[in-house]
Amino acid sequence: MTAAWTSITGRTPAVGSVVRTGVLVFGAIVVVAPLIWAALSSFKTPAELAAQPPTLFPRHPTFDNYTTGLAAFDFPRYLANSVIVTAAATALTLLVNSMAAYALAKYNFRGRDLLFLITLSTIMIPLQVILLPVYQVVSSLGMTNSLLGLIIPPAATPTGVFLLRQYMLTLPDETIEAARIDGAGEFTIFWRIVLPLCRPALAVLAIFSVIWRWNDFLWPLIVAQDESKQTLPVAIARFSGQQAIPFDQILAVSVVSIAPVIVIFLILQRQIISGLVRGAIR
Known part of the structure; x- marks a missing residue:
């Protein structure tokens, strides 16, 4: 070398x-x-x-292996469920987390730092601890066996709030103040000034959210008990749970299922690196 x-x-x-x-x-x-x-x-x-x-x-x-594996079960339906859940959950995650991060980064109010520390501390709570109360809430709202039950609960993530807040702290306050002096409303400032400046950080959170939602297994397994609402990871696990495990077909279906994540990462890799580096510098 x-x-x-x-x-x-x-x-x-x-x-x-x-x-x-x-x-x-x-x-x-x-x-x-x-x-x-x-x-x-x-x-x-x-x-x-x-x-x-x-x-x-x-x-x-x-x-x-591909033709047999994709025809062995209702692959288009499970693929459509995964795409809908991943796309909708990612969009909702970006919206909710960016709004929370903007308030914690640019608004001065009493208890702001304490609220951020409490939000950040929830990262240390294991997922298994909150599964039961979250499921009870989802069940009481009638969202079990529905795609909404897979999309809404994981929308707010402490990791996303932390990542976006740290990035928004690097944005100059003078830009926001100048927009307020010019008469821009808070929503206009957030939507037309802050979010465009946060594209690298939003790209990082987007790819993280896509990976989380696309590969999520435990929560869809619990909520979507109806086969018509299951996503690809759950369907593949059920497919591999047969008496005679078709490893060749499982490999083919798995390759198809991970291909979209790899493509999205290759498209957004420049923004991801930029967002991580700038957040780390802060």
Whole structure:
């Protein structure tokens, strides 16, 4: 690695730089390797999946796993449920968290810091502790076995409030005051000035929310007991719970289910990096 870097740049890299690069490359391989293996294995036959020793590349690639797996259960319905829940929950999360973050960052009122600390402390509460009371509230409102029961409860997240608040603290107060002097209302300032300036942070929260909602399993499993309201993770788990587990088809369906998240991340990666860096600097 050192010789290759020297031949390209004409400079000898420092030992620390080589070590950091090596650690980062190793970490990237560890993270990406299971995804690559799953994608390649989704084109293998059942016999090749069970072969010992295992192979990385399929000897006889086939698309039968995708056609059979997608036709084995009502995949379009579960995909539509996941898309609706993820899109609606993400939009609601961005709206609710940005409004709360704006109030905690730019409004001076008594108990503001204490309220923020209480909000932030809820991150330490395990999800299993609040599942029962949240389910009771959802059940009392008649939202069980409905997409609304999957969308509304997780809308407000302390992580999102913290991320957006820290970013909004970097926005100059003079800009907001100038808009107020010009006669702009609070909603106009929030919608036309603050939110456009927070695009990097909103992109970060959006991708986080997409990952959370798209991969969420426990809450949809509890709320959506009707199969017609289930999302992809629950449907795939039910599909893999059969007596004879079709690993080849499960791999194919899993690859299809994770593809949208990867595409969204690739589209928003520049805004994500910008939002994380600016928030960390603050």
